[in-house]
Amino acid sequence: MRTNNLILQFTSKFVFFIIFFFAVHIFFAGHYTPGGGFVGGLLMSSALVLLVIAYDLKTVQMILPVNYMYMTAIGLILALGTAAFPMFVGKPFFTHFYDYFHLPLIGKTSLHTAALFDLGVFLVVVGVTMTIIQTIGEDE
Amino acid sequence: MINFLLIPILIPFFTGMVLIFLHKNVRLQRILSLLALFCAAFMAFLVMVKVKNEGIQSVTFGDWPVPYGITMVADGMSSLLVFTTFVLGFFIVWYGFESIGRGREQFFYYPGIMFILTGVTGAFTTGDIFNLFVFFEVLLMSSYLLIVLGGEKGQLRESIKYILVNVISSALFVISVAYLYSVVGTLSMADISVKIAEINQPGIITTIAVLFLLVFGLKAAIFPLYFWLPSSYGAAPIPVLALFGALLTKVGVYAIMRTYTLFFVHDVSYTHKLLLILAVLTILAGCIGALATFNVKQIIIYNIVIAVGVILFGVAQMNETGLEGALFYLVHDMIIKAVLFMLVGLVIYVTGTADLRNMGGLMKTYPALGWFYLIAAFGLAGIPPLSGFVGKLLIVQGGFEAGNIWSSIFLLASSLIVLLSVIRIFIYAFWGEEGKRITIEKHRYNRMFFPTAVLVVISVAYGIGSEWVVPFMDNAAKILVDPSIYVDAVMKGGK
Numbered sequence: 221m222r223t224n225n226l227i228l229q230f231t232s233k234f235v236f237f238i239i240f241f242f243a244v245h246i247f248f249a250g251h252y253t254p255g256g257g258f259v260g261g262l263l264m265s266s267a268l269v270l271l272v273i274a275y276d277l278k279t280v281q282m283i284l285p286v287n288y289m290y291m292t293a294i295g296l297i298l299a300l301g302t303a304a305f306p307m308f309v310g311k312p313f314f315t316h317f318y319d320y321f322h323l324p325l326i327g328k329t330s331l332h333t334a335a336l337f338d339l340g341v342f343l344v345v346v347g348v349t350m351t352i353i354q355t356i357g358e359d360e
Numbered sequence: 361m362i363n364f365l366l367i368p369i370l371i372p373f374f375t376g377m378v379l380i381f382l383h384k385n386v387r388l389q390r391i392l393s394l395l396a397l398f399c400a401a402f403m404a405f406l407v408m409v410k411v412k413n414e415g416i417q418s419v420t421f422g423d424w425p426v427p428y429g430i431t432m433v434a435d436g437m438s439s440l441l442v443f444t445t446f447v448l449g450f451f452i453v454w455y456g457f458e459s460i461g462r463g464r465e466q467f468f469y470y471p472g473i474m475f476i477l478t479g480v481t482g483a484f485t486t487g488d489i490f491n492l493f494v495f496f497e498v499l500l501m502s503s504y505l506l507i508v509l510g511g512e513k514g515q516l517r518e519s520i521k522y523i524l525v526n527v528i529s530s531a532l533f534v535i536s537v538a539y540l541y542s543v544v545g546t547l548s549m550a551d552i553s554v555k556i557a558e559i560n561q562p563g564i565i566t567t568i569a570v571l572f573l574l575v576f577g578l579k580a581a582i583f584p585l586y587f588w589l590p591s592s593y594g595a596a597p598i599p600v601l602a603l604f605g606a607l608l609t610k611v612g613v614y615a616i617m618r619t620y621t622l623f624f625v626h627d628v629s630y631t632h633k634l635l636l637i638l639a640v641l642t643i644l645a646g647c648i649g650a651l652a653t654f655n656v657k658q659i660i661i662y663n664i665v666i667a668v669g670v671i672l673f674g675v676a677q678m679n680e681t682g683l684e685g686a687l688f689y690l691v692h693d694m695i696i697k698a699v700l701f702m703l704v705g706l707v708i709y710v711t712g713t714a715d716l717r718n719m720g721g722l723m724k725t726y727p728a729l730g731w732f733y734l735i736a737a738f739g740l741a742g743i744p745p746l747s748g749f750v751g752k753l754l755i756v757q758g759g760f761e762a763g764n765i766w767s768s769i770f771l772l773a774s775s776l777i778v779l780l781s782v783i784r785i786f787i788y789a790f791w792g793e794e795g796k797r798i799t800i801e802k803h804r805y806n807r808m809f810f811p812t813a814v815l816v817v818i819s820v821a822y823g824i825g826s827e828w829v830v831p832f833m834d835n836a837a838k839i840l841v842d843p844s845i846y847v848d849a850v851m852k853g854g855k
Binding site for chain 2: 292313
């Protein structure tokens with residue numbers, strides 16, 4: 221018998237975006253409040269896992285054609301790149317830089333290179349979690 | 361440039377990330393990983409020369425003042441070990457081209473190698489005890505991948521044991537660091553050394569010293585914590601086994617050397633006596649194991665255990681001669697173990713079996729292999745012009761200076777058993793009647809033999825050219841004997 225997942229699928233369409241934006245919020249809030257790349261990444265992958273549960277791996281792979289293995293590698297390169305950049309300007313490895321900028325709409329904002337490092341962590345966490353879930357899920 | 365000492369570590373790290381994208385393209389992966397290891401070895405050599413000429417190099421991450429940031433320190437010992445690691449990595453990867461198999465190569469074998477080398481060299485270079493733990497995990501995670509990659513039944517069984525033991529020892533490591541942190545309140549190695557000297561090693565510090573010995577002893581396979589090593593290493597394919605045998609236990613040995621010369625130097629009569637007894641027992645256990653088996657891989661694996669005992673015996677003497685000997689022997693043993701595993705891999709490839717009793721008569725068909733094996737075997741036992749001699753001589757001399765007459769004589773006698781165990785392979789495999797033989801591809805054999813032969817030549821050169829190595833060793837041993845040099849250099853280097 222084919223089960224009807226209408227309610228689950230319909231709800232997850234909404235909930236996915238709520239979790240997605242919460243993950244983004246947590247990621248950006250990390251510098252001043254609890255949160256950061258690791259938790260944000262986990263939340264983001266939980267949103268993706270919700271989709272996988274409501275639909276199936278193939279559909280999700282069709283909607284989001286992402287190679288999570290490469291995503292992990294890109295995250296690693298981004299994190300290492302941020303950490304290694306100061307070497308080229310004569311500062312010790314892992315020195316971070318920050319400054320205040322006037323952005324349109326948002327106004328005065330401080331931008332910090334630690335956020336780039338966090339973005340790397342974020343990508344690695346999402347990549348690793350989704351790789352684990354995909355490989356176990358596809359296993360017959 | 362202040363970050364110079366990091367470059368040899370960052371090269372394999374970055375290459376590993378790039379190789380993930382290229383995992384289907386075996387040819388490109390091979391070229392890139394060899395190139396990266398060559399560059400890393402070259403840079404490591406430059407760092408080693410710089411350390412010798414200008415003293416200890418250190419950099420604290422993120423421009424923080426010293427005890428607050430993570431410091432990376434390249435002193436004589438660590439720069440020497442990093443250089444050796446990359447040279448060995450280069451030849452082992454080269455050897456692996458023909459022996460590891462295409463399936464593994466397409467499934468992240470090369471990124472695994474790159475990350476394990478990052479972990480090993482990072483552990484050698486770090487100056488922060490918790491960062492040491494992190495690098496231990498980096499190398500262990502990669503070693504889990506490499507030991508299970510291929511998914512043969514034996515590999516699956518042994519990797520469970522291996523992971524279980526290492527997870528437990530890592531948990532113990534965290535607990536020991538937590539104890540140490542609660543007593544001294546700092547994680548920077550130089551600062552810990554200062555703080556322990558201030559509080560003059562009360563009983564709790566001695567307890568922590570023994571806990572650290574337990575932790576690093578599990579990684580380095582000392583008696584009675586070596587039980588996991590023979591079967592786990594036996595399951596790995598030959599190039600991986602060479603990498604593990606040459607590097608992984610040595611990181612544990614390095615950690616013991618570092619902590620027992622930098623931190624725990626105020627209650628030597630207890631801690632170093634314990635180390636001495638355990639070292640002697642380790643040698644004994646290794647000798648028994650090496651003589652008891654007919655499996656060629658196992659014979660060499662038990663020789664790792666013996667060598668760990670010999671090096672720690674040198675450390676336990678706590679005088680400059682003993683420590684310099686331990687360093688000499690450590691580098692010698694890294695090289696010679698890689699060489700022996702590669703040679704034994706060739707013997708297994710040619711005969712199709714690892715059992716000595718089914719081999720024989722290889723000398724007629726493979727004379728070059730036979731002679732190179734004999735040279736490596738003599739090098740392992742420490743016959744004078746070869747590489748094992750100087751280290752063991754200095755260790756025994758240090759033992760006599762420290763008044764440990766009987767155990768030093770025991771150490772000398774154990775060399776005979778080491779020689780016997782490896783000569784047994786020579787007698788069984790190379791002499792006598794023609795044994796069982798399988799058809800092999802000659803060009804594959806040649807391509808595996810070439811890097812092995814070059815590495816044998818390097819090991820011989822290390823023995824004959826000890827004169828040139830001595831200044832580096834002296835420089836390194838001086839810091840081990842007098843931790844204040846290390847502490848001053850690190851504290852000053854940060855600000």
